[in-house]
Amino acid sequence: MVKRDNAVDLVGLLSVEGQDLAASWVGEVTGSLGGRVSAAELNRELRELYEALVDALRKGATDVHSEHMSEVRAHLTELSRNRARQGFSPSETAVSVFALKRVLEPVLERGTADDVRAYLRLSRILDSLGLFTIETYTQTRDELITAQAEQLLELSTPVVRLWDGVIAVPLVGTLDSARTQVVMEKLLQALVDTGSEQAIIDITGVPAVDTQVAQHLLKTIVAARLMGAECTVSGISPQIAQTIVALGIEFDGIVTKASLADALKLALRRSGVDLVAHTGTQR
Template identity: 50%
Template sequence: MPEQDVAESAPQVVSAFLEQRREQIAQRWADAPLFRWVFTVSRDEAVEACKLVVDALSEVAVSGRLEDVATAGFAPVRDQLGRMAQTRARAGSTPAQIAGEVAGLRGPVIELLRAEFTDPDTPHAQECVLALTLLMGTLRLVVMETALDANADLIERQRQQLLEVATPVIKLWEGTVAVPLIGTLDSARSQIVMESLLEAIVDQRARYAILDITGVPTVDSLVAQHLMKTVAAARLMGAECIVSGIRPAIAQTIVQLGIDLGSVLTRASLADALAYALSRQGIEVSRADAGASAR
């Protein structure tokens, strides 16, 4: 610090100031949009939350690492800041708006700090203001970082859930299993589909496996390749695989892309595929006398 001769260094002044004016800052911040919108129920709660943040900032200032986002001083409030940012995001705020709201906390606290000095234009005072500004900038980064982390976690969790949920293998009939595929088929999903289908073929001793792609929005060469792999793997296990539910638009795309699905048995709908599997097994479904369908 160039102004070492003046009693204390800027971060220490900032830290001492934050500690002394804790109450005042918290009161001012509780009225700022960020806290007011998050803690709608009770203002006291907002003040308490503000105090925690002020304490954390003061600690960071003592450590002197004003620009270090990962510093330990922020650890106690990371959770809370993340939750606040999430609440705002859920209410429809864009990340830029949230960042703006956090930046809005800077005004009141800078004002208070300037009021501390008899002459706020001395180099030392300027330096302290600069240090506090830096600190507030870092706080903004921490808020954004925690918010993004939480979102990344959420996305990962949902992706995992989707994988688990979206690939059930259904036993349609004795010796016939079906997989209704829903959503885009990527490598990871087709791998899971293949594994669960083969397991089901073994468990159910299935002779026929139906892949229904009614719920697959688009079929490109990669998806077709995945389908063909699954069909080939089922064949190796001794089961015949039928692909059903190819919509007209998709059929046209497949032809236009020049994908050869000639080696794959296809049927228009899941019902047609089931009818084929039944007839191949010598099972006949007919109407009972009364008109109700029977086995």
């Protein structure tokens, strides 16, 4: 009895109906994605993947991480990244691989025992490719979430120019070490960009401050002084004041004001601006 070559069996299984099999694969995946990917894009992705898979199997590749599978991995990586950016779920992404198994099932009904064995071997390969797809998808989603978090961090820490030579950083929400580091970097850069000599850090919208955050704020103020700017902290709530006292954090030499308005008045006086109070309305 002559033993058939595994690669021949696998390639033969995928070539039973030639390009019609690839078309069936595209149709199966199109239905599962609900039309949220254009037919042209999906057709290109899966046909290129199909051809790369057949080529890899023809070379005897069965290990997903082998050199012969490099083109298959490249196509799967592109597909997974696209699905992650488009907002698809991991299951919807992996179905692009697993759907090929369903497409091949009718072939088995008229196939031989060798075809069944080839199908089982191919199923194991497709399972590994599906896992690779999910891993790549997850990595891409993590990268997207990290990038979005960094963008939100930037947006939640604005530096506002209040007057010539006066800038302010109004903080709202929870402060942590990462965010206070961003505060320091953006404030110091703004001092350079605007040539300001007065800076206000307003924490009216901050519900709580711990030791680490307070230390970061102090370092920010010291760094600003080294650059020739004076810092004023405004908006310290009674709760934060009690916390600072209880933790024994020294704010000696740092000017604090109850409100942003009071801090701005002080900064303007320091800048040599004469403030005139109007007691009435002119007609």
